[in-house]
Amino acid sequence: MKSIAPVLSVLAAILVIWYGATVLLNSKWTYDQAARAGESVSISHLLTDTMSQKRPVLPAPHQVAQGLWDGLFGQRFTSKRSLVFHAWITLSATMVGFALGTGLGILLAVGITHSRAMDLSVMPWAIASQTVPILAIAPMVIVVLASLGVTGLLPKALIAAYLNFFPVLVGMVKGLRAPDAMQLDLLKTYNASRSGTLWKLRLPSSMPYLFASLKVGVAASLVGTIVAELPAGATQGLGARLLSGSYYGQTVQIWAALFTAAGLAAILVIAVGVIERVVLRRMGMA
Amino acid sequence: MMGWLIFAVVFWIAAWGANAWLAQRHGHQKWAQFTIPALFGISILLLWEGLVLGLEISPVILPAPSQIAQSFAASGPILREDFVQTILKGALSGYLMGCAAAVVVAVLIDRSPFLQRGLLPVGNFVAALPIVGIAPILVMWFGFDWQSKAAVVVVMVFFPVLVNMVAGLAATDQLQRDLMATYSASYWQGLFKMRLPAAMPFLFNGLKIATTLALIGAIVAEFFGSPTRGMGFRISTAVGQLDLPLVWSEITVAALAGSGFYGAVALIEKLVTFWHPSQRARA
Known part of the structure; x- marks a missing residue:
């Protein structure tokens, strides 16, 4: 709790810097306009004008807040101008992809811990693939799938699943191998089968690792979905909102979409954290 | 067949x-x-x-590896031009600037517990956000050429490196600090002789994460506007022309560049932190 004051003062400093930057970056437009009209610019006029331009280079914080409020609560939720609508499109694809990637990652991790051949052949590639900028080719995957007639939620979910898959795989392999030799020996003396060992020892002891990966994975899924919404065809979702804002110079719209995405990411990560705490406490691990 | x-x-x-x-x-x-x-x-x-x-x-949907290899061999000059534009100018310059800035800021906030308590939660929070989203804004500010890509990369790599570096600077324990105090070491001597070397394993952890982020930032930023060269530009136009083998060649270049970049940082890590148990165990 003693970190609240420092955090608040850092946030306040960011706000002050932001307002300063607004005046600085937007003043060029104000001076241009004044020069065209043959007027001179007073300080008070400079301040009010830079804070209320329609298409500012950098919108002032209160303009972004205004845009965010309009987008979230100013429209019907089903309207195409509502940010809730776009956030829902993005969130649904993210969640489908997240579930898909988590399931596949856990399955493959179970396979890898039980088959040495699979471990030796797949794991090096899984780790090497982490260094490849997969996210950058996401829009291409979308376009190719669209030419096959696959559109809508599924292609985006596939990208999100792919990005979530590797953190879960790597974390689960580590987690399933977390039980030490003594615990495994104990189950051996109980004459436990391999599946018994998996269900009663390996899976429970992998839970902390799983949740650590899920926190990384859910953020990656969201980024994947947003980038997957960037190709020109998309009209729905936060990514499409960013792109159309950048085409038409609607900076307030870009910033509002950006803050919505940030809020969504924060909510998702916090939700995974809450589930983690509840599950681990029920299992007596936290 | x-x-x-x-x-x-x-x-x-x-x-x-x-x-x-x-x-x-x-x-x-x-x-x-x-x-x-x-x-x-x-x-x-x-x-x-x-x-x-x-x-x-049909090669329009999924080209065979042999077709990709042919296209890769045939379009050498294009690939090289895009590599220079995106990887060297955009990603690498942004990576160097962003990481240097993060290290300097980490050393600065390490001196002040107040800033540490204030900036770290904010930094952790920002590191989890979809930062790629600022790409359209930065493209608007810095223009279409590589400067805007480098700017996106700077912002993307800054926070992971910062968070890791701050953790690294706190990695020395009280006993080690006391030893430096008994030597009557100044703040700077303590920093350069003890805490910076001790922070290196943490720093390289952040630097390795940042290599992939840098490539992603540089390529994705090109989707929001770029001169008529660069990997992101080539990928989006080649998809439009249904030239999928060229797209896959670009992906191959990106994959090789990503692995090479990561490998280079890992190699430097091995040279710098040869004393760390995780490096000694492997040798």
Whole structure:
């Protein structure tokens, strides 16, 4: 709790810097306009004008807040101008992809811990693939799938699943191998089968690792979905909102979409954290 | 045509059998740990080739590896131009600036517990956000050329490196600090002789994460506007022209550049932190 004051003062400093930057970056437009009209610019006029331009280079914080409020609560939720609508499109694809990637990652991790051949052949590639900028080719995957007639939620979910898959795989392999030799020996003396060992020892002891990966994975899924919404065809979702804002110079719209995405990411990560705490406490691990 | 398909499937099964046998018999030897993944990779490529040729899949949907290799060999100058534009000018310059800035800021906030308590939660929070989203804004501010890509990369790599570096600077324990105090070391001596070296394993952890982020930032930023060269530009236009082999060549370049970049940082890490247990164990 003693970190609240420092955090608040850092946030306040960011706000002050932001307002300063607004005046600085937007003043060029104000001076241009004044020069065209043959007027001179007073300080008070400079301040009010830079804070209320329609298409500012950098919108002032209160303009972004205004845009965010309009987008979230100013429209019907089903309207195409509502940010809730776009956030829902993005969130649904993210969640489908997240579930898909988590399931596949856990399955493959179970396979890898039980088959040495699979471990030796797949794991090096899984780790090497982490260094490849997969996210950058996401829009291409979308376009190719669209030419096959696959559109809508599924292609985006596939990208999100792919990005979530590797953190879960790597974390689960580590987690399933977390039980030490003594615990495994104990189950051996109980004459436990391999599946018994998996269900009663390996899976429970992998839970902390799983949740650590899920926190990384859910953020990656969201980024994947947003980038997957960037190709020109998309009209729905936060990514499409960013792109159309950048085409038409609607900076307030870009910033509002950006803050919505940030809020969504924060909510998702916090939700995974809450589930983690509840599950681990029920299992007596936290 | 069917012959290809059958050959590929048979080869894949044979390779899998060989791998299973190798893993059983020689799984702990060094050469097997290189051979098995290599064989697996080759069998996947052959399976891909066989499926595309055998099922006569149009190259517009999925080109065969041989077609990609042809296109890769034929479009050398284009690939080199894009590599210089995106990787060297955009990603690398942004990476160097962003990481340097993060290290300097980490050292500065390390002196002030107040800033540490204030900036770290904010930094952790920002590191989890979809930062790629600022790409359209930065493209607007810095123009279409590589400067805007470098700016996106700076912002993307800054926070992971900052968070890791701050954790690294706190990695020395009280006993070690007391020892420096008994030597009557100044703040700067303590920093350069003890805490910076101790922070290196943490720093390189952040630097390695940042390599992939840098490439992603540089390529994605090009989707929001770029001069008529660059990997992101080439990927989006080549998809429009249905020139999928060229797209896959660009992806190959990106994959090679990503692995090379990561490998280079890992190599430097090995040279700098040779004293750390995780490095000694491997040798």
